[in-house]
Amino acid sequence: MKVMTVTQSQSREVGYPRLASCLSLKRFSIGVIFCLTLLALSGYGFIPELFANRYIFLACAAICLTFMMIKPGVIVVRTTVVLASLLVSLVLLDLALRPVMYPRLFGPPQLFMYRWPAMPELWRYKPNVFFGGVVYGDLASREYQERRYEIFQTDSYGFRNTPAQERQAGEAHADLILLGDSFGVGVGTTQAKTWGGLFENKYGLHTYNLSMPGSGPWHELINLKIACERLRCGENTTVLWALFSGNDLQDEIYDDMEPALSNNPIQSFFVDAATFRNMSPIREITDKLFIRTHSTPITKSLPNGKRLIFRPRYVKAVQLDLDQVRQHPHYQKVVAVVDEMKRFADARHFSVVVVVAPAKEEIYSSILTGQSEADAKGTSGFATAIEELCRQNRLPYLDLRPVFAHEAKKQLALGNLLWWSDDTHWNERGNELAADAVYDQLLSHRRSDSLTLSSAVQ
Numbered sequence: 001m002k003v004m005t006v007t008q009s010q011s012r013e014v015g016y017p018r019l020a021s022c023l024s025l026k027r028f029s030i031g032v033i034f035c036l037t038l039l040a041l042s043g044y045g046f047i048p049e050l051f052a053n054r055y056i057f058l059a060c061a062a063i064c065l066t067f068m069m070i071k072p073g074v075i076v077v078r079t080t081v082v083l084a085s086l087l088v089s090l091v092l093l094d095l096a097l098r099p100v101m102y103p104r105l106f107g108p109p110q111l112f113m114y115r116w117p118a119m120p121e122l123w124r125y126k127p128n129v130f131f132g133g134v135v136y137g138d139l140a141s142r143e144y145q146e147r148r149y150e151i152f153q154t155d156s157y158g159f160r161n162t163p164a165q166e167r168q169a170g171e172a173h174a175d176l177i178l179l180g181d182s183f184g185v186g187v188g189t190t191q192a193k194t195w196g197g198l199f200e201n202k203y204g205l206h207t208y209n210l211s212m213p214g215s216g217p218w219h220e221l222i223n224l225k226i227a228c229e230r231l232r233c234g235e236n237t238t239v240l241w242a243l244f245s246g247n248d249l250q251d252e253i254y255d256d257m258e259p260a261l262s263n264n265p266i267q268s269f270f271v272d273a274a275t276f277r278n279m280s281p282i283r284e285i286t287d288k289l290f291i292r293t294h295s296t297p298i299t300k301s302l303p304n305g306k307r308l309i310f311r312p313r314y315v316k317a318v319q320l321d322l323d324q325v326r327q328h329p330h331y332q333k334v335v336a337v338v339d340e341m342k343r344f345a346d347a348r349h350f351s352v353v354v355v356v357a358p359a360k361e362e363i364y365s366s367i368l369t370g371q372s373e374a375d376a377k378g379t380s381g382f383a384t385a386i387e388e389l390c391r392q393n394r395l396p397y398l399d400l401r402p403v404f405a406h407e408a409k410k411q412l413a414l415g416n417l418l419w420w421s422d423d424t425h426w427n428e429r430g431n432e433l434a435a436d437a438v439y440d441q442l443l444s445h446r447r448s449d450s451l452t453l454s455s456a457v458q
Helices: 008-015 017-022 025-043 053-069 074-105 108-112 163-171 195-201 217-227 265-278 281-294 312-318 322-327 331-348 365-369 381-393 401-413 428-457
Strands: 113-115 123-125 130-135 148-153 176-179 207-209 238-244 298-301 307-310 351-357 397-399
Touching (some): 025 074, 074 281, 108 148, 307 312, 322 331, 322 381, 351 428, 381 397, 401 428
Parallel strands (some): 176 207
């Protein structure tokens, strides 16, 4: 009888033949290349970002494991090679286009804004920026642009203030803190002609602008809480909280009402990588194509030959009535934010006044819809809801819509607008109108009271 002996290595080979053949580093590498290419195409905007990043990474891990366990066919391998070649070409093209295309594609918001690594839910501008150049609106197309010269400056904390404004806020205190989104910033208008600049230059209020594009009511509250100590918020400080009827109800609102700052280097790396990706000229072009394909701006012609461009999602937002606003899934969160703002202001002994800025789609609704002014919708449901919340919290409130509607009619007869025609934001006339109305109706008597109190103390 013949006896067979099996060595230990032969035993392993006999016992695990399938595993030995499956664990192929070469096939795993093919899977990695395939996944990196898909991620890059998604980063450039060729593949819509339909899922959260964690799901995309889980899917990529599953693809790599599948490639290890199952031998890919010739077609899959060739497809991977083609995609990898395309990725290399896109990266090289993107790097070559950046210095050439930046001035043509980006204005200050895109050039200098980034997610703040300390709290990625918030945005910041790059600190200590000075920009002077020709810009056009966020609704502009290649065929129509209203070009204008804009000076844009930020302080060392990444907000739109001059060094003098930052120094005044640090050495003494700001009479007025302007808190809002892109309307508070004055996007598209040169710095001195924004309403924040006019409060400082025209009315002599020491103003610090804490506004940031991309912010909603929750982000604005958190920004104020982070900066309040630095800005010496107190009895002589007034916070002008500017809300916007076009999208503040739709903006993301989180449950935690306290800042959660972090110094995590891994988090900073991913935030910086996302910032670098978002500055891609290729991504900017594909994003604009994607947005225009799914939400084409509405263009109307004026008697003087000018065009007036509207944003479709703002049209839907301002058409919501009060009941629809109350039924919105974010409404109760807005209520909580307003309540917390009141509590925080009382605890720190500063004043808050609330202003609702109307959308272009409200003020020029007759041009947009072709209806007569008598048939046009009045105050938006969002503005009515905010007025109720301010009344409950005893916060001074001003809806700018009636002021803008009256002035828009007068200016339109002269061939003038209160908004940039190719932008969602006010032009210089609109900023001045807002500053005058807010000062006259909300701030003038507060300043008088503050001066009287200051004289009494001295």
